[in-house]
Amino acid sequence: MKILRLIIFFVVLVVFFNFVFVFKKIDCEAEGVLIESGVCESINQNFKGRSLFFTDLENDEIWNELLISQQYSQVYQFKKIKKSLSGEVKLLLLTKLPDYRLIIGQDRYLINQNNKLKDNQEKLLLPSIEYLGDQNIREHEYLRDDYHQKFLALSKALKKYDINTNKIVWQSDQEIHLFLKETEVIIDDLKDFDFQIERLSVVLKEDKLQAVLPNKKVLDMRFNLPVLK
Numbered sequence: 001m002k003i004l005r006l007i008i009f010f011v012v013l014v015v016f017f018n019f020v021f022v023f024k025k026i027d028c029e030a031e032g033v034l035i036e037s038g039v040c041e042s043i044n045q046n047f048k049g050r051s052l053f054f055t056d057l058e059n060d061e062i063w064n065e066l067l068i069s070q071q072y073s074q075v076y077q078f079k080k081i082k083k084s085l086s087g088e089v090k091l092l093l094l095t096k097l098p099d100y101r102l103i104i105g106q107d108r109y110l111i112n113q114n115n116k117l118k119d120n121q122e123k124l125l126l127p128s129i130e131y132l133g134d135q136n137i138r139e140h141e142y143l144r145d146d147y148h149q150k151f152l153a154l155s156k157a158l159k160k161y162d163i164n165t166n167k168i169v170w171q172s173d174q175e176i177h178l179f180l181k182e183t184e185v186i187i188d189d190l191k192d193f194d195f196q197i198e199r200l201s202v203v204l205k206e207d208k209l210q211a212v213l214p215n216k217k218v219l220d221m222r223f224n225l226p227v228l229k
Contacts, residue, residue, distance in 0.1 A: 023047040023055070024087030033095045036072050043091065052083055057091075068116045073098060073124060075112050100155040102143065103130040115148035117141050127155045129168045150189055157197035163204075174222075180204075183213055186220045196221060 026047060028040035046062040047055065058078045066076045075096040082090040098110040101120065108120035117138065129151050131137070137144045143151075154176075158165060169177040178185040183204075187196050203209060203219070203226050213219070218229040 021052045021085055022049050022087055023052060023089065025089070027088075027090050028093055029090060030076075030093045030095045033074075035076075035093065035095070036074060038071060039066065039076055039093075042066065052085070052087065052089075057081060067112060067114060068118075070119050073110060073118070073121050097124060098126055099152055101126045101128040102151065103128060104135055104138065109143075111143060111148065111151065113152070115143040115145050117143055127158055127165055127168060129154070129170055131170045133170065133172055150193075153193045154197075157193040160194070161197045161201040163197055163201060183216075184218045186218060186222060188222050190222075 023044075026040065026044050028035055028043060042065075043062060046060070047057070060078075063077055066072060075098075077094040077096075079092045079094045081092070096112075098112050098118070100111055101124070102109045102111055102117070108122075109117040110120055110124070110126070112118065131147075137147045150173075151170075154168070157163075158178075163178070163180070165178050165180060167179040169179070171177065173189045176187050176189065178187065178200075185200060187193075187200070200221055203221070212228060216228040220227040220229060
């Protein structure tokens, strides 16, 4: 008899957790950033009616769907949630702008952390890479992953060392032009981009170079020592 009661108790408990304590309304927030229209609506539609306690929010497929969606320019990921047994919860999101803008001929794309080619939005201030090489780096709606990893590594290094570029022209893997405020810098992909941009940031801070740079147009970083032209 005790075993039967125990079984009934667990059955009732499972029913409550799966069908009574469910998501009814989700309020979305992001620290200091406006959430684009439609994002929270999609999240509510995805989770509504699902269990408050047995749903893995952090690893749900909805985040991949938002990542590749052409409708949104930012990346949205789960950060934390404040639950209530009423089913009305507050969801805090992590947001992130695209990593870079890719220009191939007349086509412009936004690229997030994955290699999906998303529609461009000119209002976003991002590193813009104009690629002049083989245009077969596009495969349907995606950028070839090997080139995406190169472009991504360069954009991350520029951000890490606070190097602001007006434009990047990727003529070839051996000749990449970074147009800074007053200087054109040439690098290549033969060495790690993090190493090269860190080296560039040190060079740009040299007192002696500060006096010379305004009279020169090009700083070539592809050699053991920087070359001014």
